[in-house]
Amino acid sequence: MTRYGAMYGPDVTFTGVPRCDLADPASFADASAVIVGAPYDSGTSYRSGARMGPMALRICDYSEHTGSRPHLSLRVDPLLDLGVVDAGDIEMAPTETVRALGDLQSVIHQLAAAGKIPVVLGGDHTVAMADISGLAEHFGYGRISVVHFDAHADTGDIQFGSLYGHGLPMRRVIESGAVRGDRFLQIGLRGYWPEPPELLWMAQRGMRGYEMAEIQRRGLDAVLTEALAIAVDDTDGVFLSVDIDVVDPGMAPGTGTPEPGGLTGRELLDAVRRIGREVNLVGMEIVEVAPPYDHADLTAMLANRVVLETLSGIARRRADAAAGTSWDESTPLLAGRVAADPSGNGAAAEGVGIAEATAELVAETRDHERAL
Numbered sequence: 573m574t575r576y577g578a579m580y581g582p583d584v585t586f587t588g589v590p591r592c593d594l595a596d597p598a599s600f601a602d603a604s605a606v607i608v609g610a611p612y613d614s615g616t617s618y619r620s621g622a623r624m625g626p627m628a629l630r631i632c633d634y635s636e637h638t639g640s641r642p643h644l645s646l647r648v649d650p651l652l653d654l655g656v657v658d659a660g661d662i663e664m665a666p667t668e669t670v671r672a673l674g675d676l677q678s679v680i681h682q683l684a685a686a687g688k689i690p691v692v693l694g695g696d697h698t699v700a701m702a703d704i705s706g707l708a709e710h711f712g713y714g715r716i717s718v719v720h721f722d723a724h725a726d727t728g729d730i731q732f733g734s735l736y737g738h739g740l741p742m743r744r745v746i747e748s749g750a751v752r753g754d755r756f757l758q759i760g761l762r763g764y765w766p767e768p769p770e771l772l773w774m775a776q777r778g779m780r781g782y783e784m785a786e787i788q789r790r791g792l793d794a795v796l797t798e799a800l801a802i803a804v805d806d807t808d809g810v811f812l813s814v815d816i817d818v819v820d821p822g823m824a825p826g827t828g829t830p831e832p833g834g835l836t837g838r839e840l841l842d843a844v845r846r847i848g849r850e851v852n853l854v855g856m857e858i859v860e861v862a863p864p865y866d867h868a869d870l871t872a873m874l875a876n877r878v879v880l881e882t883l884s885g886i887a888r889r890r891a892d893a894a895a896g897t898s899w900d901e902s903t904p905l906l907a908g909r910v911a912a913d914p915s916g917n918g919a920a921a922e923g924v925g926i927a928e929a930t931a932e933l934v935a936e937t938r939d940h941e942r943a944l
């Protein structure tokens with residue numbers, strides 16, 4: 573598979589994880605998840621720019637690019653524990669939609685067949701067609717469900733005379749049978765689109781959409797509990813599709829079709845982490861980050877965290893499954909850490925109280941300052 577080099581940004585990997593080569597299966601054999609950049613935005617109906625999304629998601633993190641991110645509350649390292657590698661950006665010709673989507677789909681199918689979790693960095697939402705279809709090719713048509721965070725339903729029929737575009741992919745994958753309409757859960761919808769004909773089509777397919785007013789009234793947690801129960805009913809895996817515009821444009825301004833009144837960044841991160849922990853995720857995409865409209869990298873940084881929080885949830889799910897535990901993420905940050913210190917060098921292990929150790933450190937610091 574052809575991949576871009578540095579065409580849409582520096583040739584770096586997601587937070588410094590190892591590079592892999594899709595033509596060399598040995599290079600990702602040990603990984604559980606593979607990052608794939610999909611720098612395609614020819615499907616946008618309004619402001620383009622999402623083709624620069626993969627670059628922004630990879631480089632925006634303020635921490636060192638070590639390929640390691642120990643999670644504070646879950647106490648797992650999503651990148652190291654799961655084994656995450658980055659395949660770079662797939663070549664998606666801007667004027668060759670069918671070929672571009674076909675190439676991406678074959679990559680997703682290849683990764684799923686190899687037992688890997690594809691993590692797609694969009695790109696506009698058109699790429700969902702390839703992502704979902706590629707997974708369905710492996711798991712079977714109608715065998716995966718989709719949990720879809722978005723301000724928009726993306727179930728339009730034809731736009732600009734085309735079957736392809738970022739407002740249409742969810743209709744295409746239901747029409748093809750890749751996903752059952754009644755296993756398609758949409759969270760965060762709002763605004764003034766789609767219109768009654770599309771809503772009728774969605775209702776006829778048994779889709780379930782949670783508009784912001786319902787989420788506000790019932791609470792995101794309750795809505796998620798209901799949605800996830802449907803998502804895992806008689807399916808073999810769940811695909812997570814996150815359009816960053818599900819978040820309020822005040823917290824995620826860098827996107828092509830911003831719709832006021834969305835989730836907070838914190839709500840989205842809590843939700844995707846929970847989904848990673850609670851269901852069998854077989855793939856994910858984060859789309860519609862358009863850096864040209866971003867401010868202070870707010871949107872790119874949030875999207876970077878959407879990936880990390882989801883992967884952290886998956887890593888915790890696997891750690892709990894292996895140990896027969898169920899980690900409580902509200903455990904106090906420092907609880908149990910000294911006792912768990914395998915080096916035996918913790919202050920308590922040496923019989924030194926925390927207060928005593930702190931006083932010693934303060935004294936040393938003052939000595940150092942005096943010496944200067």
Ligand SMILES: [Mn+2]
Pocket residue numbers: 722723724815817818829860
């Ligand atoms: Mn959207």
